[in-house]
Amino acid sequence: MDFDQKLAETISLLKKISDEFQPAVFANSYGAEDMVLTHLISQHALNIQIFSLDTGRLPAETYSLMQKVEETYPSHQVKVYFPETAATEAWVKENGINGFYNSVEQRKSCCAVRKIGPLKRALANNKAWITGLRREQSPTRTNLGYQEFDADNGLEKFNPLIEWTEKEVWAYIRANNIPYNELHDKFYPSIGCAPCTRSIAMGEDVRAGRWWWENPENKECGLHVKKI
Numbered sequence: 001m002d003f004d005q006k007l008a009e010t011i012s013l014l015k016k017i018s019d020e021f022q023p024a025v026f027a028n029s030y031g032a033e034d035m036v037l038t039h040l041i042s043q044h045a046l047n048i049q050i051f052s053l054d055t056g057r058l059p060a061e062t063y064s065l066m067q068k069v070e071e072t073y074p075s076h077q078v079k080v081y082f083p084e085t086a087a088t089e090a091w092v093k094e095n096g097i098n099g100f101y102n103s104v105e106q107r108k109s110c111c112a113v114r115k116i117g118p119l120k121r122a123l124a125n126n127k128a129w130i131t132g133l134r135r136e137q138s139p140t141r142t143n144l145g146y147q148e149f150d151a152d153n154g155l156e157k158f159n160p161l162i163e164w165t166e167k168e169v170w171a172y173i174r175a176n177n178i179p180y181n182e183l184h185d186k187f188y189p190s191i192g193c194a195p196c197t198r199s200i201a202m203g204e205d206v207r208a209g210r211w212w213w214e215n216p217e218n219k220e221c222g223l224h225v226k227k228i
Contacts, residue, residue: 003168010160011040013146014130017158018046021128025049027119028078030065031191032169032180033132033161039178042073048130051079051122055114056088057193061182068179081118088113098195104214107196114193120153128156134169135162136206166206 014037017024026041028034028050041048052066069078091113092099100107123129135144150157161169166189173180183191187199189206198209205216 001163003171006163006168007172010164011044013158013160014040014046014048015044017128017130018048021156022047023049023126024128024130025051025122025126026130027122027132028052028069029132029192030062030069030181031132032166032173032184032189033134033164035069035178035180036164036169036172037130037132037160038069038073038076039176042076045075048076049079050076051081053115053118053122054080054082055193056083057114057195059181059183059191059194059197062191065179065181072179079122081122083114083118087117100196101213107211107214123153123155126155128158129153130158130160132161133159134164134166136165 024047026034026037026048028038029052038050040046041050066078066080091110095102095106095110100110129150133144144159144162146160146162147156147158149155172178181188181191183197183199187201188197188209189200190210191197192210196211198212200206200209207216
């Protein structure tokens, strides 16, 4: 499939979601893929609410991009969700401010407080949510398709860029002058919370900088993992 066809299918799917799955939301984590989708949603004036999760530990560069997005796409203001204060304070009291380094279980419990809780609130009462997931991003995403029913959250989940390559994402960003996170220029292909993200070396997997102290098969925060 050539890129023009991929782009056409992505736009067609976004329009279908806007027309047939209301209310619909798009989860923007301000990665390169999410900036492509933000641009397309705004460019085609789609009826899709954009939201983001502010964990309280994002890099300064991400906050700068958040401001830039507000200025560049005023027609689609991003709704920001934060962790519950009491839950965050309880986690820090029990585990320490950087306790997520101690074990996979503690890291995932931190993600649960800072990401999963806010996500549940963001998705409540919606019929569909859109992500920027791509198949080639990690071993945990190779079997994903364009659409699936998210039983855990009770709504349809769409991945419009699932077939796009990293090269195609960046070619589209540059061709359309789309704002992006400055950390990408410092060898951060995948960006999450500041303490859990590092730059990668030549030849490393694109998600090698996320939770780099863990094995690849564990590298999900829980936002896109099905319960068994």
